[in-house]
Amino acid sequence: MSKSLQAIRGMNDILPEQTPLWRYFEGTVARLLDNYGYKQIRMPIVEFTELFKRSIGEVTDIVEKEMYTFEDRNGDSLTLRPEGTAACVRAVLEHGLTGAGQPQKLWYIGPMFRHERPQKGRYRQFHQIGLEVFNIDGPDIDAELIVLTWRLWGLLGIRDAVKLELNSLGTSESRGRYKVALVEYLSAHLDKLDEDSQRRLKTNPLRVLDTKNADTQAVLVNAPKMADYLDDESRIHFEGLKARLEAAGIPFVINTKLVRGLDYYSKTVFEWVTDKLGAQGTVCAGGRYDGLVEQMGGKPTTGVGFAMGIERLILLLETLEQVPEEISRQVDVYLCAFGEAAELAALALSEKVRDQLPNLRLQVNAGAGSFKSQFKKADKSGALYALILGDDELARQVIGFKPLRGQGEQQNIAFDALAAHLATCVVQG
Numbered sequence: 001m002s003k004s005l006q007a008i009r010g011m012n013d014i015l016p017e018q019t020p021l022w023r024y025f026e027g028t029v030a031r032l033l034d035n036y037g038y039k040q041i042r043m044p045i046v047e048f049t050e051l052f053k054r055s056i057g058e059v060t061d062i063v064e065k066e067m068y069t070f071e072d073r074n075g076d077s078l079t080l081r082p083e084g085t086a087a088c089v090r091a092v093l094e095h096g097l098t099g100a101g102q103p104q105k106l107w108y109i110g111p112m113f114r115h116e117r118p119q120k121g122r123y124r125q126f127h128q129i130g131l132e133v134f135n136i137d138g139p140d141i142d143a144e145l146i147v148l149t150w151r152l153w154g155l156l157g158i159r160d161a162v163k164l165e166l167n168s169l170g171t172s173e174s175r176g177r178y179k180v181a182l183v184e185y186l187s188a189h190l191d192k193l194d195e196d197s198q199r200r201l202k203t204n205p206l207r208v209l210d211t212k213n214a215d216t217q218a219v220l221v222n223a224p225k226m227a228d229y230l231d232d233e234s235r236i237h238f239e240g241l242k243a244r245l246e247a248a249g250i251p252f253v254i255n256t257k258l259v260r261g262l263d264y265y266s267k268t269v270f271e272w273v274t275d276k277l278g279a280q281g282t283v284c285a286g287g288r289y290d291g292l293v294e295q296m297g298g299k300p301t302t303g304v305g306f307a308m309g310i311e312r313l314i315l316l317l318e319t320l321e322q323v324p325e326e327i328s329r330q331v332d333v334y335l336c337a338f339g340e341a342a343e344l345a346a347l348a349l350s351e352k353v354r355d356q357l358p359n360l361r362l363q364v365n366a367g368a369g370s371f372k373s374q375f376k377k378a379d380k381s382g383a384l385y386a387l388i389l390g391d392d393e394l395a396r397q398v399i400g401f402k403p404l405r406g407q408g409e410q411q412n413i414a415f416d417a418l419a420a421h422l423a424t425c426v427v428q429g
Ligand code: ATP
Pocket: 083, 114, 116, 121, 122, 123, 124, 125, 126, 127, 128, 260, 261, 280, 281, 282, 283, 284, 285, 286, 307, 308, 309, 310, 311, 312
């Protein structure tokens, strides 16, 4: 195929054989979030570039080198959203959803775009489910966000493969004091830092803690710790969160190097990580961002949220073989009809059955074909039962009912009794 007719590198088609797993995953999350009282919000995929610069921060990997930015026909600079929080805050402010201190528990799902080096678990178009909570200040809501993800891992059967890492970044004042101490310490070891870290030391020193470079990591062993600089408010908040996680029986480890890539976090930050996916091990990440809304022009409004990477969680389900078998079967019953008269009767009959069993997954053969070829299609569809309608059956107003997966003998069912019969043998989702 010519190059122009291929998908863009790092932007993947999700093919029909994969969509059942995506829908199972998305459906499981959506039901869970309904149960916890979160409401869905849908934002546009494109926003003004300025929005991301102001919220994510100029000196971040995303804004410095990962955004898909272009000028539209009006000459406006637009960007394909690299994450969801900025647009969610923009929408909340634009529509006054957090006016008068009103709490909001929101979630969103959709594609995000970052110009990164594509590899397993890292793509240029990828999908996130994110939650954002506004105007709830306490550690109780931080705990709820973590508790509900823990429940999700349980529902998906991946609890044993993920680990919760936790840290507190303090308020911006205590972080400011910590930054001074960190910069002083690192400046004294400048020659041992990798090039990237030397640069970050000037632009965004906390990000040095994030380094993958072994020499820099060695220097960091004796660096000042954020925990020693936490103000009372952040410390009490963090203790409150840890107490709640312990009460809920959720194991966690404190990772003092966890800073997160985005500028806007304060107090709680956390990541769910797995060692089953190689280098792309973070499946869900988030934290508190109490200053962001104000920074974006709103009234002081606290916020906390997270986003999970759907591709990585799907990969994890596959790696751990936690894909439920039943999700790949998309047909319950396959109807084969032979000849014009039988086809007409089959259409009327199948529509009547659909009226009575709205959740039945009934596939009616299309494109005619011999007995053999229709039967082959029925089998390949994954259906549990085939229905067979030829001239003989039609004359007697019955239809052949044949189990395809070895549950009993073929029998004839009267047209009038078909829906009732199917209701007894097909579990309807
Ligand atoms: P990483 O350190 O892996 O680059 P990040 O800190 O940039 O992650 P966030 O912005 O916090 O990621 O996004 C939340 C989640 O979205 C990540 O934990 C991950 O699961 C997923 N994610 C982020 N970038 C990508 C990507 N390029 N491809 C696939 N999933 C991604």
